[in-house]
Amino acid sequence: MTRIISALTDVSDQYDALFVDLWGCVHDGRKALPDAVAALQAYRKTGGKVVLVTNSPRPRTGVEKQLQQFGVPEDAWDSIATSGDSARSAMFRGAVGEKVWFIGHPGERKFFEPLTLLEDPVDIETVALDQADGIVCTGPIDPMADPDVMRPEFEQAIARGLKLLCANPDIVVDRGEVREWCAGALAALYTKMGGESLYFGKPHGPIYDLARRRLAALDVEISDDRILAIGDGILTDVKGAIDEGIDSLFITGGLAAAETDTTHQPDEEKLTSYLTRESSSPTYAIGFLR
Template sequence: MTQIIRQFSEISDRYEALFCDLWGCVHDGVTALPAAVEALQAFRARGGMVVLLTNAPRPRAEVAEQIAKFGIPEDAWDTIATSGDAARVALFSGAVGDTVYHIGERRDHSFFEPLAIVENPTPISRTESLEHATGIVCTGPFDPHSPPDVLRPQLLEAKTRGLTLLNANPDIVVDRGETREWCGGAVAQLYAEMGGSVLAFGKPHPPVYDMARRRLAEAGGQNISDDRILAIGDGILTDIKGAVGEGIDALFVTGGLAAQDTKTTDQPDPGLLDAFIAREGFDPTYSIGRLR
């Protein structure tokens, strides 16, 4: 059964590194959450290391620029691992061929920039026609405010042609301020339900955790064992499921995506939290209303 804590400092000395989610934990899609930033700064000040582990379908440099605009300072983190980078490794390794149909917003075109860590990368071109595509890359819906079902005609054609969909963002939804938006995970879920083949990257899937460990080692944490790593996130089926699968402890931030289910204002309702966890099937080591 999860242990509800009020402050991260109650448990922080048990860990040397964090795999910390961004959206819903450290920012709300619009601006930084000051208490969360302070908690990460305090953890680093005593020698801990912070990997920002995000399902953003973009390169880490672009994420770093974005969070700086939100007001998250560089002294709150050490390095960044993104589902976008994990998926790009697969893309440039030829996982969906060399001619791809892109489902996503124009701002995600940086996903197709070459990745230096892949030797002899597959040259990738984009096509506007599914007829000429060897595979699909999904970084999210074309319009995050429209339900994924509007893509059913394209997905049906893709399935009929036997195309594999490479999904760069397993999140189903995110909350940008007070507005809920659809993500790539919702598109991939629909395609799988239709019988299509999906390659998924990001939390809860292993490749992004391998990348997080590599980035942690590059930043100086090569000797940190899994039992000294804590995952922090607000997604029970992404952050928490992924941590459970990796065998690392997890802190569930209930005031994000699960705020209504757990009736979280400052802290979750214990009974509703237990019911939510039982229903979803993944039990976090700790839970907290907001990261602070």
């Protein structure tokens, strides 16, 4: 049964490392959440390690810059694992071919910058749909548009047997008070229509393997039973943690704020009802990271 806690310190001494989601937990898409930042800073002062594990399609350096813009200080984390890095590695290994049709905001074209860490990476070229071997999706061009607007192009792609590489499995995010569609919504539609989508972020295994490598690079050996995953996505953060055998802290005041009636803390009955509907059982729950 999920235990509602009042602060991270209620359980943090049981864990040597945290895998922490960003959007909805550490920032709201515009600015840092002060209580969350303070909680992570305090945890690190006790010797704990913090790996930010995000479904952002950006490479790690891009997320670092974004964190600076949002006001998240560097002493709140140790390392970063992004869905973008995991997906880029797969792309440059040829997961969807050499010629790809790109779906995403023009500002996300850094996704295609050369990846020097791989031996003999594939030369990737972005082309029109009718010339493509596969699809790379970092997100919708218009995050406010219904994913169904992509149906005509997806029908063509599916007819040609193209695979879609999804750089961000999130379905939606809240930017401040505005809910936006993410790449995961397009990938879900593509799969529903009969296409094949490849995922590399939460809840899928590759990003957790990357997060563990980030931990190892900090010269620490930490077993899974000493890691706590924190996030507001029941189908991404919590499901991924459960699938990996990692304890989880569900932030109810993010994507599920309405369903759990969260202001400061979730309503216990509504939280139980929500978790039952989602067939999920996080280890802990809290209104907001603090």
